[in-house]
Amino acid sequence: MNDLSKARLLAGSLTVYRSLLSNETVSRFLRLLQETESGDTASFCVAYGSFVQSLADQNSELNFSEHLESLVRYDDNAFSRMASAENLRSNQLLSKAAERDLETLHLISSLSSVIIKKSLQLDLIPEEIKKLPDYIADSSSFFGGQKPNGILETITKFYRESGYGIFARFGAFRWNGKLVGIPYPDPVRLTELKEYDYERGLVAANTLDFVEGRGGGNLLLYGDRGTGKSSTVKALANEYRSKGLRIVEISRDCISDLPTLLEYLRNVPQKFLLFLDDLTFSTDDESFSALKSILEGGVVSRPENCRVYATSNRRHLVKESFAERDVDDVHAGDTMQEKLSLYDRFDQTINFFAPDQARYLAIVRALAMEHKLTAPFEELDRGAVQWAIRAGGRSPRTAKQYVEWAYVQCQKGASLHD
Numbered sequence: 165m166n167d168l169s170k171a172r173l174l175a176g177s178l179t180v181y182r183s184l185l186s187n188e189t190v191s192r193f194l195r196l197l198q199e200t201e202s203g204d205t206a207s208f209c210v211a212y213g214s215f216v217q218s219l220a221d222q223n224s225e226l227n228f229s230e231h232l233e234s235l236v237r238y239d240d241n242a243f244s245r246m247a248s249a250e251n252l253r254s255n256q257l258l259s260k261a262a263e264r265d266l267e268t269l270h271l272i273s274s275l276s277s278v279i280i281k282k283s284l285q286l287d288l289i290p291e292e293i294k295k296l297p298d299y300i301a302d303s304s305s306f307f308g309g310q311k312p313n314g315i316l317e318t319i320t321k322f323y324r325e326s327g328y329g330i331f332a333r334f335g336a337f338r339w340n341g342k343l344v345g346i347p348y349p350d351p352v353r354l355t356e357l358k359e360y361d362y363e364r365g366l367v368a369a370n371t372l373d374f375v376e377g378r379g380g381g382n383l384l385l386y387g388d389r390g391t392g393k394s395s396t397v398k399a400l401a402n403e404y405r406s407k408g409l410r411i412v413e414i415s416r417d418c419i420s421d422l423p424t425l426l427e428y429l430r431n432v433p434q435k436f437l438l439f440l441d442d443l444t445f446s447t448d449d450e451s452f453s454a455l456k457s458i459l460e461g462g463v464v465s466r467p468e469n470c471r472v473y474a475t476s477n478r479r480h481l482v483k484e485s486f487a488e489r490d491v492d493d494v495h496a497g498d499t500m501q502e503k504l505s506l507y508d509r510f511d512q513t514i515n516f517f518a519p520d521q522a523r524y525l526a527i528v529r530a531l532a533m534e535h536k537l538t539a540p541f542e543e544l545d546r547g548a549v550q551w552a553i554r555a556g557g558r559s560p561r562t563a564k565q566y567v568e569w570a571y572v573q574c575q576k577g578a579s580l581h582d
Contacts, residue, residue, distance in 0.1 A: 168283050171275060172197045174268040180243045180258065181265040184235050189218040193228070193272070200283045205293065208284055212296055219299055226299040229273040229306040236269065236307075237322060240329025247323035248332075249433045259316065266312040266319070273306035327408070327434050335405040336398075337412045339425055349411075354399045357392050358530040358560065359523055364396050366514050367473075371400045374471055375407045375435055381511025382459055382472040384443075390561030391516035393475040394441050401437060411437045416444075420454045430467040440474040459509035474510070524548070524558040531567040537574055544570065547580035 175185065175194055184190050192215040199211040216226065223231045243262040246255060277298040284293060307315045326332040334345030357364065367383060374380025385393040401411035412425070419440070429436050440455075459472065507513065519527065528548040529541055537544065551566040552558045570580050 166283065167271060167279070168197050168200055168275060171268070171272050175272060178265050178268060180241050180262045181236065181239055181269065183239060183241065184232075184269070187235055189215065189222050189228075189231060190235070192218050196280065197275075200280060203284070205284070205290060209293070209296070212280070216297055216299055226297075227305065228299050228301040229303065230300070232269055232273050233306055236266070236319060238329060238333045244319075244323045244328035247320045248326075248328045249431075259320075262319075263312050263316045266315045270303055270306060270312050270315065273301055274303035276301040327432070331410060331432055331434050335410055336401065337410065339412055339414045339418055339421065341418070341421065343412070343425075343428065346413075349402075350395075350398045351402065352395050352399045354396075354403055356534075357395055357399060358527040358563075359519065360392055360396075360516060360560070363514055363516055364392075366512070367396050368400060368403075370512060371404060371409070371437070375404050375409050380471060382509075383474070384507065384510040384513045385473070385475045385516060386507075386513055387477070387516030388518040388557075388559060389477050390557075390559030391518060392560045393516050396516075397437065397439055397473050397475065401439075408434045409437065410434050411439050413439045413441065416440070422454055422458050426458070426467050426470055429470055432469065434469065436470045438470055438472045440472065443474045443476040456509055472510075519558055519560070521549070521558065524552065524563060527560050527563040528567060531563060532570070535567055535571045537567070537571060539570065539574055539580055543580050 172194060175190075178185060185194070192211070196208075196211040196215045199208040202208065219226055219228055219231060223234075243258050246258060277296070281293055281296065303309060307318055310318060323332070330337075330343065330345050334347070334349075336346040336349035338344045338346055354364070354368070367385065370380045370383060372380075385396065387393060398411065401409055412429075414422070414425070422438070425438070455472075458466070525545050525548060528544060532539070532541075532544055547570060548563065548566050551569070552562050555562045555565070573580055
């Protein structure tokens with residue numbers, strides 16, 4: 165039995181990594197292996213072209229071995245879940261099954277375009293076949309050319325450090341009834357955020373306690389718009405991703421799904437910040453009660469690997485007008501307290517208030533130095549003050565917008581103030 169027939173036979177018996185067979189590129193490759201034995205050049209060319217086209221969509225370098233390695237790294241299966249969870253006992257039978265699958269995939273990764281073309285069951289290989297585009301398949305590039313037992317050790321370490329499946333592939337997610345990975349999350353880092361060191365330090369300390377298993381609570385970041393509340397949360401998620409921290413953005417419309425999401429994440433080894441941005445509620449909003457219940461805790465214990473981080477421009481998270489107050493309500497005080505109570509359910513509230521002029525200009529100057537603006541600080545300051553007046557107030561966001569505008573003006577040699 166040649167390597168192609170052996171690879172096709174073994175691929176059909178994959179167990180732990182069987183889901184790889186449903187990958188379009190892999191399934192087209194196995195179809196190509198079948199056509200090498202048919203002797204039908206037309207069918208072979210169709211199968212070959214179909215496989216290469218699918219591979220190009222997945223890997224622009226046409227590296228099939230690299231594509232296989234990526235599938236193995238980010239597969240969600242019984243072995244990857246076991247390997248990623250320190251509290252689960254190692255199952256030797258499952259590990260042996262995974263090693264056998266890796267041996268099969270190691271073999272498949274060695275079947276290059278040259279081997280495939282030469283294996284076509286024809287007395288003479290036509291020139292048209294020889295000219296078909298090549299792709300990269302070399303077992304030496306599949307996990308660095310390690311043997312299957314070495315690959316098993318490497319992938320086990322990867323799962324333990326990075327998690328499995330979607331949780332290994334992405335650091336940020338969005339919940340819209342299901343968990344969706346965000347390929348290009350906001351890359352903001354703490355070093356890019358200026359001033360507010362005390363406020364940001366409180367959030368960072370709580371987050372580090374959570375990540376390192378010392379507790380950490382649910383946080384409300386409250387304050388004026390543009391002061392860096394959301395950026396702080398996203399920057400910390402980026403900062404501690406290597407320590408197993410993930411962030412899940414949840415819209416207000418999906419807050420009622422929180423119990424479902426918490427149960428979904430309960431047994432995942434990573435830690436999760438459930439991020440509610442710009443949080444406000446209208447009167448009688450059902451999601452208000454859902455969030456309050458999660459923060460208070462209920463009959464079902466809250467997962468230790470999840471914390472709620474919310475931002476809001478309002479201390480009283482429920483919007484209310486005087487017209488809504490019921491003069492016939494016997495217990496009006498209790499009703500009011502109920503509407504204002506969510507604020508108190510967070511373990512900590514950290515205030516981000518608009519900067520005074522000195523702090524605002526300090527942010528402008530720090531950002532200007534990062535952008536390497538050559539304009540004198542006095543000119544920058546005058547322009548920044550005018551910009552804040554037009555923008556309706558001082559904030560780190562206003563400072564950032566001004567410096568980005570000033571950078572363009574400096575490139576043109578224009579003035580930075582009226």
